[in-house]
Amino acid sequence: MTGEKRDWPLYEVFVRGKRGLNHVHVGSLHAADDRMALTHARDLYTRRNEGVSIWVVRSEHISASTRDEKDPFFAPSADKVYRHPTFYDIPDDVPHI
């Protein structure tokens, strides 16, 4: 990391897709602190209703979203139906879409 630019450090993000599954590594992001990393992970990696739990890890640290935050954390993306390709009514005879 270049010291002078004072970048936000890199975090790895793990999302549990639904109960009964392991957390899965989904990618990384930058955040100034653990709290922000969780917020960003929620916004970036659960836009389409993915996930019931997030872990973010910066080097030796692990932070997990807590159970009682689940509702406001994840509910908002549940109605964004236009994000899914099946939302668009394309006639069956239009090829390749």
Added chain:
Amino acid sequence: MAMTAEQAVPSAAGGAGEEELQERFDATIARDQRIEPRDWMPEGYRRTLIRQVAQHAHSEIIGMQPEGEWITRAPSLRRKAILFAKVQDEAGHGLYLYSAAETLGVDRADLTERLIEGRQKYSSIFNYPTLSFADVGVIGWFVDGAAICNQVPLCRSSYGPYARAMVRICKEESFHQRQGYEMLMTMMRGTEAQREMVQDAVNRWWWPSLMMFGPPDDNSPNSARSMAWKIKRHSNDELRQRFVDMTVPQAEKLGVTLPDPELRWNAERGRHDFGTPDWDELMRVIKGDGPCNAERIERRRAAHEDGAWVREAAVAHAAKQSGRAGSGAERGVAA
């Protein structure tokens, strides 16, 4: 898993010599398995990947601008929500890709510097202006359609983090192309003025879309090596042909004319013949002389520089927080 630049520097771990490492690497590629960040890899492979993934990330971020202009003006609330979500996805895709690039030992701040200093490129298509709302639909249909042609094979790219980012991106982008085509279908059923808008947008975006696949194969110096390394899986011309074959029947269905008098079905080849894009124009746009190059970079630079005080404040706050936590004081915001 991302790592620091230090960790990413290849080392002859396990005492294996360079030759042996190269052999293992070649064998992994030959078996069509993935190279992962901690694997040894030839320096050329690493540099080529960094360039390609970074350009791809930059394209997503710069690509927010031409359509982003229309979010505030979208003519229905449904279209507004769709476009807002789509442009947001592009920011997300840029982030997935920067994240993949960072596993190769570069950091995003450096890549951003290279972009705004003009040392790294992005897709030439985003240097064309969006003149009407129909452009939003045509970008979805052509540009995202072309992107899907390009990207679906990249889900099998030899570099694991890149391939995995592409899987996620491809899934999300299928909505982008569909929303574009659906919008155009709706407009074509609308007023005469709307149909004219659509045809006009098709006329302006067709050739630049064909150019998105890059120069022809006989003039694409890095392609052969990228294909040998399975960073790229198909040649520029092959992908361009696929795009044309895919798009022609869609255009017929829509009722628009693709602006190429040479475009026709070739029964012998089982594919479409089509005209030659203006490669001089592509070179001019790539070199920085497109209609919007300066404007696009300037917007990105301004956002980055105007945001510096915010990013610095967050770092300063985090440092104070960990200082306070270390001294036993209560933390203001619990993680």
Added chain:
Amino acid sequence: MSDDHVYAALAEGHEDDTRWAYGTGFEDPLHGVDTAVPAGVDGAELAALCLELGDDALVSAQRLAEWTTRAPELEEEVALANIGLDLLGQARLLYARAGQVDGTGRGEDAYAYFRDAGDFRNVTLAELPNGDFAFSTARLLVLSSWRLAHLQALTASPDPVLRAVAAKGVKELTYHRQYAAEWVVRLGDGTEESHRRMRAGLRQVGAYLGELFEAHDAREEVLAVLGQVADTAGLPVPEAVPGDGGAGRLGRHTEHLAPLLEELQSVARAHPGATW
């Protein structure tokens, strides 16, 4: 199974979503909700309330959309858009409800695109230009705290549709408030410059608290949140100045609303009779 196979399957859209933490399953917030106007509810009053709350949401979403490609970091692009999309979604549901109960049968776009500034009923704080990130987050903190209290009260509305919209909005606004509160704390506590900017942002917002509390008296809830956040951020709590003339609920707006609407409505109005 080779990893290649997994990638190919996903790229082609076969369902192996769980493996990738990539969810589906969207919910319609109004699924199963009775849309008839309940007995004892005045349709015109209900419509007026829906328009007020819808206008607040639409105008706020429009300002959030203006941050697109201009946010201080890419992660914030995504976050601000999520909040904007939530509010846009609320506006659409509220306009749709207004059209059902005001007797006109109008759709959401009729309210968004074919009313002039004087007909909009949003609070004026929502229409102010974005300013810097400090002002935008200070405004977001106040508006989301206030709207959260408002919608919480409406989860007991006699109208089942409004109740459902409010219940959905409460979850969303809880998150918006959290996002904004975190930024107000960071900027207040961060550097000298950010502290100065956030102090100015909160002061500017304070001048509109009076109008907010006249529109819906959530004085206690909002000031409690502001007090807690400002205290953590090392900032003075903004004072609620009594209404100073801004009265968006009466259709009296600042000079900033008309240009905002002109942009929002430009394409729709240029093509009468078009479908999008």
